[in-house]
Amino acid sequence: MTSNELTTAIANTLTQHFPNTQIRPSTGNTSSTPDSQGITYRLLSAQLTRERSDRFVQFHVFEIRWLETDHIPATLPDELFEALETIDVEGVTYRATELRWETENNTPRMLVYYTMRTTKVSESTSTMQQLEQRPTTLKAANE
Known part of the structure; x- marks a missing residue:
């Protein structure tokens, strides 16, 4: 799974859970303006570390912001927790670790922190095949 796939899944999840709210990627600007409304999301960090030769751990941290500082619904934290605790990324469910x-x-x-363990799948090798040997007779070159 790529970071882009996970980001798209978060955007889709937020859109489904908050249908009447504008959902958009963050511009990185943390100050809100009077006309700012809705929810922004952005990937803060992504890291891939090797556990052993064929196993890796992916760490993703996302920031979800509510832009209306003068109107924060009391249920917003609970609704965001419910929406982002588990997300579906192309048919696979991922659970937030924090x-x-x-x-x-x-x-x-x-x-929101997501941690995934992945295993590198080695290419399939063909199994050893049986070698057939036939006896041959060598003829002299001057015959």
Whole structure:
């Protein structure tokens, strides 16, 4: 699974759970303007580490921001937790390993952490085949 696939799945999940709210990628600007409304999302970090030769761990951290600082629904944290705790990425369900609700610069945000273990699938090799040997007779070159 790629970071782009996970980001798309988060956008789709937010759109499904908040149908009457504008959902868009973050521009990275943490200050809100009076006309800012809706929810923004962005990938804060992605990391791939090797556990052993054929096994890897992927870490993704996403930031979800509510832009209306003067109108924060009381149920918003619970709704975001419910929406993002498990997400579907192309038919595979992933569970968040951590969800953290906090406020930064008077803007509420949720940090969502997803951790996945993947195994490198080695290419299939053909099995050993039987070698057939036939006896042959060598003839002299001057015959």
